[in-house]
Amino acid sequence: MTEPAEEKTLAEAAPSRFECRSCGYVYEPDKGDSGQNVPAGTKFEDLPENWRCPVCGARRNVFDDIGAINAPSGFQENLSYGFGVNRLTPKQKNILIFGALGLGFLMFISLYGLG
Numbered sequence: 001m002t003e004p005a006e007e008k009t010l011a012e013a014a015p016s017r018f019e020c021r022s023c024g025y026v027y028e029p030d031k032g033d034s035g036q037n038v039p040a041g042t043k044f045e046d047l048p049e050n051w052r053c054p055v056c057g058a059r060r061n062v063f064d065d066i067g068a069i070n071a072p073s074g075f076q077e078n079l080s081y082g083f084g085v086n087r088l089t090p091k092q093k094n095i096l097i098f099g100a101l102g103l104g105f106l107m108f109i110s111l112y113g114l115g
């Protein structure tokens with residue numbers, strides 16, 4: 001089994017940023033760290049073992065994963081579990097709409113009958 005291409009693309013498009021717990025510096029993979037010869041686009045996981053926080057010199061294990069900008073996981077969640085109506089076919093939508101109208105009409109009739 002191979003992973004769906006979309007997931008890989010999303011992960012590559014938005015790698016996680018990492019924040020230094022010691023000083024608050026945020027390593028952004030999009031920018032890299034020019035001061036330590038880390039080219040832009042380098043993921044935090046791919047940084048060299050001896051990489052240190054450029055601000056306070058903390059080691060890599062002091063950094064916390066704070067997620068990507070526009071976290072793709074949330075986006076995917078919305079696609080899968082968001083409003084189910086978006087996944088219906090036009091025919092199914094019509095059934096839903098006319099079903100709701102019919103229900104409203106029946107409620108109106110019953111209220112009218114009570115009056």
Ligand SMILES: [Zn+2]
Binds near residue numbers: 020021022053056057
């Ligand atoms: Zn730091």
